[in-house]
Amino acid sequence: MGSGQDLRHRWDLSPREAVQLQKELARKVVLQPLPLDFDVLAAADLSYFKGGTYLAAVIVTFRWPDLSPIETVHVKAPVKFPYVPGLLSFREIPALLEAFQRLRTRPDVFLCDGQGLAHPRKFGLACHLGLVLDFPAVGCAKSRLCGEHPPLELRKGHSVPLVLNGERVGSVYCSRTGVKPLYISPGHLADLPSSEELVSRCVGRFRIPEPLRRAHAAATALREGRALT
DNA sequence: GCGACAG
DNA sequence: ATCTTGTCGC
Numbered sequence: 312m313g314s315g316q317d318l319r320h321r322w323d324l325s326p327r328e329a330v331q332l333q334k335e336l337a338r339k340v341v342l343q344p345l346p347l348d349f350d351v352l353a354a355a356d357l358s359y360f361k362g363g364t365y366l367a368a369v370i371v372t373f374r375w376p377d378l379s380p381i382e383t384v385h386v387k388a389p390v391k392f393p394y395v396p397g398l399l400s401f402r403e404i405p406a407l408l409e410a411f412q413r414l415r416t417r418p419d420v421f422l423c424d425g426q427g428l429a430h431p432r433k434f435g436l437a438c439h440l441g442l443v444l445d446f447p448a449v450g451c452a453k454s455r456l457c458g459e460h461p462p463l464e465l466r467k468g469h470s471v472p473l474v475l476n477g478e479r480v481g482s483v484y485c486s487r488t489g490v491k492p493l494y495i496s497p498g499h500l501a502d503l504p505s506s507e508e509l510v511s512r513c514v515g516r517f518r519i520p521e522p523l524r525r526a527h528a529a530a531t532a533l534r535e536g537r538a539l540t
Numbered sequence: 541g542c543g544a545c546a547g
Numbered sequence: 548a549t550c551t552t553g554t555c556g557c
Contacts, residue, residue, distance in 0.1 A: 356547095357547075357548085358547095358548075358549090359547085359548050359549065360549095361549070361550085363548085363549080366548090394546095394547065394548075395545090396544080396545040396546070396547090397545080397546085399546055399547055400546095402547080403547075424546085424547075425546045425547065426546050429546085430546080431545095435546070436546070436547085450546085452546050452547085453546080453547085454545095454546065454547090455544095455545090455546080456544095456545065456546045457544085457545080457546090489557095494546080534549095
């Protein structure tokens with residue numbers, strides 16, 4: 312009993328403890344409109360080295376709203392938590408926090424490659440990262456983890472509600488005509504309308520929002536020992 | 541017991 | 548996520 316305070320800053324948890332912690336922390340998530348007149352956007356992504364023993368965590372910051380890149384930081388760290396659907400944040404956040412410490416720029420918002428509220432316990436990666444850093448965060452996943460939604464017309468700009476247990480937790484958004492949709496959900500200090508607006512403004516010529524594409528490219532480059540441009 | 545299942 | 552070749556379409 313009373314494990315809340317004890318688990319708050321630990322990452323070496325068992326999957327079972329992690330689930331319990333998510334239930335506690337989910338209550339602390341704040342949903343509110345995210346002002347879209349901020350200055351710096353940060354995008355985070357990771358890539359795993361072959362063998363699965365190491366990973367590269369990357370955070371790239373961009374000037375808003377033109378999205379010109381500011382700086383890129385990264386860390387290579389050993390993987391310490393297995394991939395378990397629903398517990399992704401425990402696997403990726405420790406490394407992202409290390410990368411965050413190397414950042415010289417102060418981000419205003421974080422765009423994450425994963426779910427926010429659209430999670431079985433309403434505590435996806437974006438919620439967890441935002442809460443831990445006390446920063447606004449938005450989740451933008453490439454596939455569905457949970458929730459149901461009506462058919463989506465695959466035309467750029469269209470979106471339908473993503474519902475979980477009768478509650479709207481996100482939006483299924485078509486960023487480009489004819490491509491698979493994106494799963495958008497607020498993480499922390501953001502709400503659905505502003506999250507969807509943020510993501511839509513980040514979409515350029517491809518399905519994946521430019522900031523995430525850039526972060527992903529950097530993470531992949533690191534994995535392949537290449538240079539990050 | 542049988543599927544589903546972010547990255 | 549990563550492992551992998553060619554191939555269909557704009």
